Every structure is written in structure tokens, then in C-alpha cells.
Amino acid sequence: MNELLDLAFAALADPTRRAILRRLAKGEANVGDIAENFPISQPAISRHLKVLEEAGLIETARVGQSRPRRLRPEGAEQAQRFLAEMASYWPDRFDRLEQFLDSEKDSK
Amino acid sequence: MNELLDLAFAALADPTRRAILRRLAKGEANVGDIAENFPISQPAISRHLKVLEEAGLIETARVGQSRPRRLRPEGAEQAQRFLAEMASYWPDRFDRLEQFLDSEKDSK
DNA sequence: TATTTATATAACAATTACGTTATGTAAAGA
DNA sequence: TCTTTACATAACGTAATTGTTATATAAATA
Structure with a gap:
């Protein structure tokens, strides 16, 4: 239903992909540039890139035989919105605890 | 190396957990309240709650035999920062670039 | 045309994730 | 004390994830 958001968060959960x-x-x-700087194989990098692209976080161009990747920052917008909404909620802990205890009392 | 951020993003990747x-x-x-409104079993809910708590996104109190959960919005701050900085990146906006590159390092 | 270069894909193993049902535990209430 | 209630944990099946090496493909170059 909200698969892109699933994919974006899942993509972001891997430290290699964040790097x-x-x-x-x-x-x-391009893939070679990236693979040089990571301790994993080129196929592994290619797969991480595919995951990032399917999540909408990067995009691929075609220049001769190389496929330069670039950031697609707008791909993170929905995820950002979710977190912003969550962060805007702040439980007033004392009040909420009181409220909970009161409701327990009431239901006795 | 930034395991909490891994855990937070991974926790957020599941639509049931976002719900x-x-x-x-x-x-x-509490667990029963939540389980009533989802089409999966109570043990499955308990596990999702454990994942959310280990990611720092919720916390648990103990009131009698029930364990009320509440949001811990500050648990999402680091993830939010990562996304905000990524979203603010634009190929020609080099003023934001440095900030984004250092984001995980700084928040360690 | 034949070779090299850049990247993708296939096949495989190990690990993790997510659901289920069955059962354990600790507090509440009769 | 005995039962019920609220929740956690164990055991298990299945699918997805992440890495590997081997190989395929397509453009560049000799």
C-alpha cells in the first residue's frame, strides 16, 4: 500500500547504503568509483545501488558504458514527513501517566 | 557502527510498526489495546513492540500487570536529521553539503 | 574483429525477519 | 489458594537480505 515508504526506510537501514x-x-x-572505497565486492555494490534506486533515493544515467548515479533527495521526502510528524508529538509524561492511573482507578 | 540508526530505520521500514x-x-x-486493532496475533504485536523499543522509538512502563507503551519521539531525531540533510542536498547547493557529509559522525 | 572495461545478473550459503501456535510468568480477583 | 488476565517467550516454517564467486552483456579500444 505504501510500498515506497517501506522501501525507503529499508534502504536507509543499511549502513553501507547510507555511506x-x-x-x-x-x-x-559510477559503480567502480564507489566499489573502490568499500570493503565489499562490485556485485554487492551494484545490488545496494539497485535497492537505493528502487526506493527512489538515487537515479542512474547512462554515459557510454558507465552508469553514473546521483542523489535524488526528493525521494526521502515522505520518510522525512513521517519522522517530522512523529517528532512533533511529545508526550507530557507526567500528565499522561496521571491520566493512565486515573483511568485505571475509574475502571475499578 | 551506528547501530541505533540502523535499528531505527529498520523498525520504521515495517508498515505494521509505523501504524x-x-x-x-x-x-x-498497552499490548491488548494494540492487538485488538491489528489483523495479527498478540505475540506478533509483542515482537513489533520489542523491535520499536530496541530502536529507541518507544518506551514501556509497568502498571500492575499491563505494560503501557508510549512514543519516544527523541528516538527518531538522528534519523530525522539524516533525512533532513539528505533532502536539503541539491547538486548545486554546496553550502549544505558539508553538513550532510558529517551528519552521522557528529551525532555519534 | 578481438579484447578490455564497466556493470549487471545468476547461483549459492548464511543470517535475519515475520508470521504462526503453544506455553510460561506474574499480577489481579474470586 | 485457584483462576483469570495481560503479556512475554519458545519453537518452527518460510521468505527476504547480504555477502560471495562465476558469468553475461554491452560499449570502448586496439
Whole structure:
């Protein structure tokens, strides 16, 4: 139903993928550029890139035989909105605890 | 290396868990309250709650035999910061670039 | 055309994730 | 004390994730 949001959060849960995003914040990079700087194989990088792209967080161009990736920051907007809403909620702990205890008392 | 951020994003990737968070934004709820409104078993809910708590997104109180959960919005702050900075990145906006590149490092 | 280069895909193993049902535990109430 | 209530935990099946190595594909180059 909200699959893109699922995919975006799942993509962001992997530290290697977050590192790739930070790398792409420096500018476009192709697979080889990225793979050189990570301790995992090129196929593993290719798969991480696919995950990031399917989540809408990056996009791919085609220049000759290389496929430069770049950040697609708008892909994070929905996830950002979810977190902003959550963070805007602040439980007044004391009050809520009182409220809970009161409701327990009432139902006795 | 930033395991809490991994856990937070992974927790947020599941739609059932996001629904639980939205439920908790309306106020504290215990396991039974939540399980009633979801099409999965109580043990499954208990596990989702454990995942959310280990990610720092909710916390648990003890009142008699029930364990009311409540939102812990500050648990989402680091994730929110990562996304906000990524979303503020634009290929020609180098003023934001440095901030984004250092985001995980800084919030350690 | 044949070779090299850049990247993707396939096949596989190990681990983790998410659901189920069955059962354990601790507090509440008769 | 005995039962019920609220929740956690265990055991298990299945599917997804993440890495590996081997191989396929398509563009660049000799």
C-alpha cells in the first residue's frame, strides 16, 4: 500500500547504503568509483545501488558504458514527513501517566 | 557502527510498526489495546513492540500487570536529521553539503 | 574483429525477519 | 489458594537480505 515508504526506510537501514548516499552527496559516481572505497565486492555494490534506486533515493544515467548515479533527495521526502510528524508529538509524561492511573482507578 | 540508526530505520521500514507508532501518537496503549486493532496475533504485536523499543522509538512502563507503551519521539531525531540533510542536498547547493557529509559522525 | 572495461545478473550459503501456535510468568480477583 | 488476565517467550516454517564467486552483456579500444 505504501510500498515506497517501506522501501525507503529499508534502504536507509543499511549502513553501507547510507555511506553510499553520503558518497553521492559529493557528486555523481559510477559503480567502480564507489566499489573502490568499500570493503565489499562490485556485485554487492551494484545490488545496494539497485535497492537505493528502487526506493527512489538515487537515479542512474547512462554515459557510454558507465552508469553514473546521483542523489535524488526528493525521494526521502515522505520518510522525512513521517519522522517530522512523529517528532512533533511529545508526550507530557507526567500528565499522561496521571491520566493512565486515573483511568485505571475509574475502571475499578 | 551506528547501530541505533540502523535499528531505527529498520523498525520504521515495517508498515505494521509505523501504524503502531501512529496509534501511540494518540496516547499510551498497552499490548491488548494494540492487538485488538491489528489483523495479527498478540505475540506478533509483542515482537513489533520489542523491535520499536530496541530502536529507541518507544518506551514501556509497568502498571500492575499491563505494560503501557508510549512514543519516544527523541528516538527518531538522528534519523530525522539524516533525512533532513539528505533532502536539503541539491547538486548545486554546496553550502549544505558539508553538513550532510558529517551528519552521522557528529551525532555519534 | 578481438579484447578490455564497466556493470549487471545468476547461483549459492548464511543470517535475519515475520508470521504462526503453544506455553510460561506474574499480577489481579474470586 | 485457584483462576483469570495481560503479556512475554519458545519453537518452527518460510521468505527476504547480504555477502560471495562465476558469468553475461554491452560499449570502448586496439
